[in-house]
Amino acid sequence: MSDEDLKQATLDYTLRLGDDALVLGQRISEWVSNGPFLEEDIAYGNVALDYIGRARMYYGYAAELAADGRSEDDFAYLRSEREFRNYLINELPRGDFAYSQVRQLLVDQFNTAFLDRLVESRDATLAAIAAKGIKETRYHLRRSREWVLRLGDGTAESRRRAQKGLDDLWGYTHELFEPDALEQRLAKAGIGVDTAALKSQWQQAVAATLGEATLNLPQEDWAVRGGRTGYHTEYLGHLLGELQSIYRSYPGCRW
Amino acid sequence: MTRDFFERQRRREQSPVPELWDLLDRVRDPELPVLSIWDLGVLCDVKQTGEKVVVTITPTYSGCPAMETIRSDIERVLGEAGMRRLEIRTRLAPAWSSTWISPEGCDKLRDYGIAPPQNQSDLTPDAGLACPRCGSADTRCISEFGSTACKALFQCNDCREPFDYFKDI
C-alpha cells in the first residue's frame, strides 16, 4: 500500500470510529430528562458527552488527514445516511431503559476490548484517543454491567424486559467482529484493530455478566449487517435529521 | 504528592518564563472555579519564542465542555498582559489523569465540599470515602456519574449531606 493509500484508509477508518461514537452519543443523549430518576438521568447524559467528545477527537483528526478544508463539523453534519459507517447497534432506537442498558453493556464490553488494542496503534493520534477513551469506557462498563445485573436479577418484569432487549439486540453484535478488507489492511499495517480476534474475549465477558444476571444467552440464528458498508436501518436517517437540521438550515453557523 | 504532579511541578520550576505560568494561574476551571488550570492539571506547558507564546493544554474528559471557555480565558488573560502572538495547542497524549491535580488543588476541592481523588484504585469505591463536611468515613456512593463526568455522587450517612467525589481516572 502506498503512503497515500494508507492515509486515505486511515481517514476512512477514523471516520468509522467517529461515526460509532457520534451516533451512539446522540442516541443515548435522548435519555436526558427521560431517565428513571435524576441521578441516572445525569449519569447517562455524562456518558453521552464522553461519546460525543470522542467523536470530536476522531473527526478532528479526520479533518487533519483530509486536509481539504473540511472541519470536524462538516463530517458530523454534512454527510448523509449512506455515508455514515457506524455499526448498526449504535443507531437502534433507545427502547426502554433495560434495552438501552443491555445495548450499553454489549457495546461497552466491545469498546473495552477494542480500545485496549487501539492504544497500541502505530498511529500516534489514534493511540492517544484510545488511551483517553479506555479510561472512560471502564467507567461506562461498570455502570452498564451493574444495571444489567440489577435488571436481569431483579423483578419478573425487569428480567422480562432485559431478556427481550438482549434477544432483540443479539443479531446486531455479529458485525462488530467481521472486519472488512479496509479494516484487515489497517490491522496488518499496525494501525487498526482486528476485531475478529476480539470475539472470544468479548463473548466470555458478556456471557459471564449475563449468567450472573440470570439472563439467557440468545440463539445465534439471525444476524443483521450493513453498518460498515453504509446500509443502515430506517432509524439512522431520523437520528441524523434531528442531529443535522440546524447546521444544514444555517450553513456555516457556529456555536 | 503524586509522582505525576512532582514532574509537572519540576517543569514549571525549570521554566524560563515563570511569570507566564503565574499569569495563567488566573485562568480557572469554569465548573470548579476554586481550581486554576494549573491545579487541575489541564495546563501542560508554556513556552515563549521571541514574541510568540505557545500554551499547551489537555482535556480532562473527552467530552469536557469547559475546554472552549478555558481557551478563551487563556487568550483573554495573556491578551490583557500584552501578549499578541499566542497559540493554544491541545495535547491528547499522555491522557490526563486525576493524579495530575496539585496537592493544593486537592485541599481546595475538599474545602469546596468535593472529596478529592484517592489515586488508589481505578474505579470509584462503593463506600468509605471521607465526608468533606464532617470527616466521617460512613459514606456511600449514590451515582457513579455526578454533576459532571469527572465526579461521582456520594452521601454521608452521619451528617446526611450529599457530596461530590472527584473520580480517579
Ligand SMILES: [Zn+2]
Ligand atoms: Zn458528613
